[in-house]
Amino acid sequence: MQTYRISVLGIKGGVGKSTVSLLLSVELASHGYKVLLIDRDITGTLSRILGIKSKGLLSKISSMENEINETYKKIQVGTGSITIFKFGGDNIETEKATKIIIENKDLREKFIQAYKQVLLSDNFNCVIIDNQPLIGFDTEIAKTEREVYESVFKDDVKYRIYITTFPKEILQKSLDYLIEVEGVSRYKGISNPLAFIINKVKEDEVNEAKEFLEYALNYVNDKIKAVHKTLSLGIIIKFDSRLFLKQEMRLSELPSLYEIKKLADRVCKIDLSREIISGDKS
Ligand SMILES: Nc1ncnc2c1ncn2[C@@H]1O[C@H](COP(=O)(O)OP(=O)(O)OP(=O)(O)O)[C@@H](O)[C@H]1O
Ligand SMILES: [Mg+2]
Secondary structure (H helix, E strand, O other): EEEEEEEEEOOOOOHHHHHHHHHHHHHHHHHHOOEEEEEOOOOOOOHHHHOOOOOHHHHHHHOOOHHHHEEEEEEEEEEEEEEEOOOOOOHHHHHHHHHHHOHHHHHHHHHHHHHHHHHHHOOOEEEEEEEEEOOOOOHHHHHHHHHHHHHHHOOEEEEEEEEEEEOOOHHHHHHHHHHHHHHOOOOOOOEEEEEEEEEEEEHHHHHHHHHHHHHHHHHHHHHHHOOOOOOOEEEEEEOOOOOOOOOOOOHHHHOOOOOHHHHHHHHHOOOOOEHHHHOHHH
């Protein structure tokens, strides 16, 4: 079965990576997908919200603890499910743990087996990865993670979602980050940037955001056609107080956004037609 791997990326904290990762997970799960939501942010935001009390996998392995099943938890959503998995999420501990695992052959092997256990804990058809800002793709742990992932999901489609907010300089920096990442991520199979999202847009910024997205699609496509990729979707998400994440919350409390539905539609259809979506239609 086809698997979709969706990495959520951005250059800054607080722009909405975790929020969009969660909303998209809920949307896909409610359509029957079995979503594995990997919390790869060192702050562990989503793990905390969704009730994982344990350390993340990296800290568990580095401190020789064996209860791997405490690092993930399945939540039924509609006809599908979200399995939240705490990969890092222990702040500074995570960095130390990563170093220990990479330098120790036995621990590295333990990590590989444990991560496989998580990936095989259900028949996942969608894996969404919430990242910390400016996550590195060429670090040893990122490479190891991808190798293990690819040994389990051999036939997958990879997407990356880029999220930013105003001001304009950050929008432009985020586009340049997208171009840089797309240039280095030469995966086998289908691999594309799925969307560029401007989040937390205020009412009086909507027009400027639309203009920027028109420009962004041209600017990006001109640069990434050399690596045979296309960015076709620009999304504006307005500032919306319903999206304040609480320490612990029920998934049913989250609003269902038109923009996220459109994003979810694109995941399985591999539709590359050009579109700019703003909340106006909701
Ligand atoms: N469109 C929005 N309107 C209002 N608040 C929002 C919106 N999107 C996200 N937020 C809120 O902004 C805060 C930061 O969002 P989030 O945690 O998703 O950012 P992040 O990019 O994951 O940050 P970090 O890199 O620190 O993990 C959260 O409280 C979230 O609920
Ligand atoms: Mg986050």
